[in-house]
Amino acid sequence: MAFMHLGGDAGAKPTYFEVYAADKLVPTLKAAVIYSLSVLGQSRSWVLRLLSYEDEAGSSSSSSGRARLARIAAAARHYGLAALLKLYPYAHAAIEGVKFYYQLCYLLDVLDCHSPTLHLLGQRLVRLTGPEMAQMEREKQQQRQQQLARAAQQPSRVAAAARKWWLLGSAAAADHLRTVLILSVFGFKILEWWYSSAEDRLSSAAALPPPPPPPAPKPHPAGVGLPADVARCPLCRQRRVNPAMLAVSGYAFCYPCLFNHVSEAHCCPVTRIPATLDHIRKLYEAM
Numbered sequence: 471m472a473f474m475h476l477g478g479d480a481g482a483k484p485t486y487f488e489v490y491a492a493d494k495l496v497p498t499l500k501a502a503v504i505y506s507l508s509v510l511g512q513s514r515s516w517v518l519r520l521l522s523y524e525d526e527a528g529s530s531s532s533s534s535g536r537a538r539l540a541r542i543a544a545a546a547r548h549y550g551l552a553a554l555l556k557l558y559p560y561a562h563a564a565i566e567g568v569k570f571y572y573q574l575c576y577l578l579d580v581l582d583c584h585s586p587t588l589h590l591l592g593q594r595l596v597r598l599t600g601p602e603m604a605q606m607e608r609e610k611q612q613q614r615q616q617q618l619a620r621a622a623q624q625p626s627r628v629a630a631a632a633r634k635w636w637l638l639g640s641a642a643a644a645d646h647l648r649t650v651l652i653l654s655v656f657g658f659k660i661l662e663w664w665y666s667s668a669e670d671r672l673s674s675a676a677a678l679p680p681p682p683p684p685p686a687p688k689p690h691p692a693g694v695g696l697p698a699d700v701a702r703c704p705l706c707r708q709r710r711v712n713p714a715m716l717a718v719s720g721y722a723f724c725y726p727c728l729f730n731h732v733s734e735a736h737c738c739p740v741t742r743i744p745a746t747l748d749h750i751r752k753l754y755e756a757m
Contacts, residue, residue, distance in 0.1 A: 483595050486577045489584050505658065614641055687719050690742035696721075703727055705739055717749040725752065 568586050576584035582594035598606075614637065621633035689696060694704050703710045705727040714725035719738040723731075728750060731739050738745050 482597050483582060484597060486573070486584065489576070489595065505662065686721070687738075687741040687743060689740045693742050694739045696740065705731060713753040713755075715751045715753055716745055717751055718743045718745045722753060725750070 572581060572586050572589065573584050575581040576595075581589070582596075583589050584595070588594070617637050618634060621637060622630055624630035624633060696704055697707055701709055703724040704721065705723055708724070710722060710724050712725040713722050714728050715722045716728060716732070716738050719741045721738065721740045723739065728739070729747070732745055732747055732750065736745065737743060
């Protein structure tokens with residue numbers, strides 16, 4: 471991954487976010503390819519069979535990987551290597567901590583690389599300047615001319631022509647690979663937007679209306695009666711103050727009245743349905 475520098479400090483390094491995006495580009499290509507194939511599989515059945523085979527192979531490989539780890543753990547316990555298994559989480563945490571340290575140091579301009587692997591290899595990240603890019607392009611063109619010259623020296627005319635066209639095709643593919651990759655990403659995003667919007671339209675068109683609420687429980691003959699005015703408390707027969715509802719029945723009361731009744735009778739005053747203090751819900755009126 472080349473980072474072009476157009477001005478300023480020639481030794482300036484790419485930002486951490488550019489490096490992070492470059493590192494995550496390759497792993498995300500698999501998801502893009504799988505999604506594109508799944509879209510193509512809606513009209514091509516053999517693509518769906520290929521994806522099913524890939525899923526089955528992935529699941530079988532993961533299960534075989536788990537079985538292999540189980541065998542390794544059993545062998546480690548058999549040969550007295552259980553200490554290594556106990557140290558593995560700490561070693562893994564140490565490795566992740568070292569990676570985080572390098573990324574943090576790169577972000578704070580302390581180091582010139584964001585990975586311990588690059589540090590061990592003696593590599594550092596810098597931006598390429600315009601003259602450096604031009605020099606690389608000239609060297610690449612010279613190398614291609616030399617390869618074409620060697621291909622023209624083949625004893626067979628057919629082999630020379632095949633070699634020439636192969637070199638020209640590979641050079642054209644290498645020159646336009648970045649453009650093709652960018653267009654592929656845009657195409658993938660367009661497909662994702664198109665099919666997601668279509669799925670949203672289908673789901674919204676097929677949405678069913680919400681079902682009606684269940685009917686309220688009927689008052690019990692031994693319970694307190696309901697007042698004619700729904701704004702009054704069934705217990706004190708006064709206008710509700712600090713209203714609260716009992717979740718088991720849905721009837722509303724004054725909070726002090728309901729709290730005292732449930733504490734003593736352990737049931738709803740109206741329906742006599744068993745209830746506890748946890749079933750009391752405070753009600754708040756909108757301003």
